[in-house]
């Protein structure tokens with residue numbers, strides 16, 4: 001099972017705020033934002049850079065910059081994945097955002113597609129990188145479908161990173177069994193799924209908590 005977990009006190013502290021059922025929407029989003037920076041840094045650690053000479057006020061410096069021939073696609077799985085988008089765009093302003101519209105059928109737990117907003121994907125597929133964003137890697141069904149969608153467009157499996165806040169062992173297994181080269185970055189790995197496909201201990205319904213739509 002391949003998943004990179006962020007093991008950091010700032011992440012752990014903010015996760016405790018997020019998990020707490022008494023945390024209101026504003027505090028929930030602020031805590032999640034603090035963790036998102038670390039997730040996006042980790043998820044982009046292997047993006048290609050090229051050398052560039054920069055003139056400092058004193059002399060030349062050998063620097064590294066993003067390779068402008070590469071295409072980076074930020075792909076939030078709607079709706080909860082949007083919570084990662086603002087920080088991801090702040091850190092990666094040159095990226096294209098490709099919204100992936102899916103919801104989970106509550107009976108079958110299978111994803112239902114309703115939107116697939118795509119930007120043209122570059123010819124040179126070695127240089128296309130996708131960050132798939134979803135705070136909850138639960139059953140793994142949406143994750144597998146979303147990865148499949150990008151692979152069907154020619155994106156290389158090893159160039160896809162799945163970014164989640166909380167993962168379940170079942171979701172990690174489902175995704176790695178299907179696509180072993182997809183890297184998974186998560187703030188933590190929880191215990192298990194309940195019978196309704198929710199992660200335990202988890203945080204409840206991420207979309208409801210982010211968008212304040214709890215009953």
Ligand code: URA
Nearest residue numbers: 136138198199205206
């Ligand atoms: N989606 C959520 O929002 N929460 C879960 O625990 C599982 C899936």
